[in-house]
Amino acid sequence: MTGLRAPGDLLFCRLVAEPGELAIHHRIRHQIFVGEQQLFPESDVDAHDAREDVLHVLGWCGEVPAGTVRLYPLDAGGSSWQGDRLAVLPEFRAAGLGTPLVRFAVATAGRLGGVSMLAHVQVANERFFTRLGWTRQGDVELYVGRLHLLMTIALPTCTEPAVGQEGSTGLGCQRGGDPVQRRTPGVRKPDLGQ
Ligand SMILES: CC(C)(COP(=O)(O)OP(=O)(O)OC[C@H]1O[C@@H](n2cnc3c(N)ncnc32)[C@H](O)[C@@H]1OP(=O)(O)O)[C@@H](O)C(=O)NCCC(=O)NCCS
Numbered sequence: 001m002t003g004l005r006a007p008g009d010l011l012f013c014r015l016v017a018e019p020g021e022l023a024i025h026h027r028i029r030h031q032i033f034v035g036e037q038q039l040f041p042e043s044d045v046d047a048h049d050a051r052e053d054v055l056h057v058l059g060w061c062g063e064v065p066a067g068t069v070r071l072y073p074l075d076a077g078g079s080s081w082q083g084d085r086l087a088v089l090p091e092f093r094a095a096g097l098g099t100p101l102v103r104f105a106v107a108t109a110g111r112l113g114g115v116s117m118l119a120h121v122q123v124a125n126e127r128f129f130t131r132l133g134w135t136r137q138g139d140v141e142l143y144v145g146r147l148h149l150l151m152t153i154a155l156p157t158c159t160e161p162a163v164g165q166e167g168s169t170g171l172g173c174q175r176g177g178d179p180v181q182r183r184t185p186g187v188r189k190p191d192l193g194q
C-alpha cells in the first residue's frame with residue numbers, strides 16, 4: 001500500500017465499536033509507539049485510556065483497520081481537547097489515511113462543543129499538521145522524552161449533514177464516514193448527537 005493513494009471511499013474513520021476493535025486500536029498503537037518508535041518501553045497505554053470521556057478511533061482501509069487516533073477533553077466544560085496517538089501502520093502510510101484520522105478527531109471534538117484542540121506533534125510531522133491547518137505554538141518541547149511541538153487548531157462548528165447524505169461535502173469532518181452516523185451502539189461515550 002505504501003506509495004499508493006487509496007480511493008477516498010476505501011478510507012474511513014470511526015469510533016471503536018466494541019472491545020475487539022478497542023484491542024485492535026491498542027495493538028496498532030503498541031506496534032507504532034512501543035515497537036517502531038520506541039517512545040514507550042513497554043506500553044503506551046496511560047490513564048487517559050481509562051477515562052469515561054476518552055474517544056478511541058480506528059482508521060480503516062477497506063476492511064482493514066490500519067490507523068488510530070485518540071481524543072479527550074482537557075477541561076470540564078469540554079472546550080479544549082487533546083488529540084494524540086495518531087498512527088498509521090507502515091504498509092498503509094501515504095495512502096491518505098493519516099489525513100482523515102486527524103480530520104475525524106477535529107470534527108468529532110467540534111461536534112461535541114469543543115473550541116480548540118492541541119497536539120504534541122513530533123517535529124518530523126510539523127509539515128503534515130501545518131498542511132491540515134494546525135498552527136505551531138512556541139518552541140520545541142520535550143514530550144515523552146522526544147522533541148515535539150505544541151500545535152493547535154480551532155475546532156469547526158460541524159453543521160454539515162452526514163457524509164453520504166445529500167448536500168454533504170465531507171468538509172473537514174472526515175472522509176468516508178461520519179462520527180455521529182457511524183457510532184455503534186454499546187460504546188458508552190458522551191452524547192454525539194447533533
Ligand atoms: C504521521 C502519519 C500519521 C501520517 O499518516 P499517513 O497516512 O502517511 O498520512 P497521509 O497519507 O494522509 O499524508 C497526507 C500527505 O502528507 C504527507 N505526509 C505524511 N507524513 C508527513 C510528514 N511527516 N511530513 C510531511 N508530510 C507528510 C504525505 O506524503 C501526503 O502528501 P500528499 O498529499 O502530497 O501526497 C504516519 O506517517 C505515521 O503513523 N507515522 C508514525 C507515527 C507518528 O509519527 N505519529 C504522529 C505523532 S505526532
